[in-house]
Amino acid sequence: MQLNIAKDIEELSMQVAEWISSYIGSSTKTRSRFTFLLSGGSTPEKLYRLLASEKFKNKVDWSRLHFFWGDERCVPFNDHRNNARMAFEALLDHVPVPKENIHPINTAVTPERSAAEYESLLHQYFPDNQHSFDLALMGLGDDAHTLSLFPGSAAVMEKKSRVMTVYNDREKMYRVTLTAPVINAAGRVVFLVSGASKAGALHDVMTGPYDPEKYPAQVICPFNDELYWWVDKAAAAGVE
Ligand code: 6PG
Numbered sequence: 001m002q003l004n005i006a007k008d009i010e011e012l013s014m015q016v017a018e019w020i021s022s023y024i025g026s027s028t029k030t031r032s033r034f035t036f037l038l039s040g041g042s043t044p045e046k047l048y049r050l051l052a053s054e055k056f057k058n059k060v061d062w063s064r065l066h067f068f069w070g071d072e073r074c075v076p077f078n079d080h081r082n083n084a085r086m087a088f089e090a091l092l093d094h095v096p097v098p099k100e101n102i103h104p105i106n107t108a109v110t111p112e113r114s115a116a117e118y119e120s121l122l123h124q125y126f127p128d129n130q131h132s133f134d135l136a137l138m139g140l141g142d143d144a145h146t147l148s149l150f151p152g153s154a155a156v157m158e159k160k161s162r163v164m165t166v167y168n169d170r171e172k173m174y175r176v177t178l179t180a181p182v183i184n185a186a187g188r189v190v191f192l193v194s195g196a197s198k199a200g201a202l203h204d205v206m207t208g209p210y211d212p213e214k215y216p217a218q219v220i221c222p223f224n225d226e227l228y229w230w231v232d233k234a235a236a237a238g239v240e
Pocket residue numbers: 039040041042043044070071072073083138139140141142145146147148
């Protein structure tokens with residue numbers, strides 16, 4: 001596990017954009033496909049905009065990239081809470097990724113149907129359980145959730161299904177979420193965490209007792225140990 005601390009969200013996003021674009025560049029020199037799992041939430045927006053900017057856009061062979069989401073709120077695509085909508089607006093509408101390589105979680109069908117569709121898509125891309133995305137980008141909630149794996153949810157400790165539906169009481173909303181096994185099979189997993197509101201959760205996840213039902217992000221332990229935390233100073237207050 002590697003912990004990187006940046007001054008603020010701007011420096012954090014720039015450093016992660018450098019890190020990601022160079023990882024993609026080195027991977028796509030030898031392989032024709034790079035699978036990139038995007039996080040939801042608001043933290044990654046600056047990173048997505050940077051990756052689409054003149055500074056980074058030409059460092060990546062976008063034709064080789066395949067995009068997925070770690071979770072989705074069961075709201076229409078054009079709802080401001082929809083994770084895919086933000087990623088298209090900040091990144092995917094501005095880079096030449098073949099449309100067929102972009103896989104939003106379908107919110108135009110029932111959550112159960114959407115989860116089943118995504119489970120089958122992931123099986124097509126990753127037929128064995130030992131390998132999944134080349135890069136999985138994760139966020140952290142102030143309650144130590146990640147993806148839509150909320151404290152106390154049965155989805156946190158799920159070992160078999162790769163995709164599940166959960167009901168989030170706080171938002172009164174269904175979500176479709178990937179589960180830990182498919183993330184833990186990724187080539188690299190990177191958490192992007194910013195802001196003082198996350199300091200308590202980051203402290204609990206990194207230094208608290210192992211209790212993933214209470215601190216769900218602890219359940220993310222890549223099989224190959226390729227776990228990278230990129231945080232800003234405000235979020236790192238409890239772990240520095
Ligand atoms: C979601 C996310 C979720 C998010 C964290 C952090 O759909 O909400 O996938 O896990 O990454 O809640 O969200 P912020 O970046 O908005 O703080």
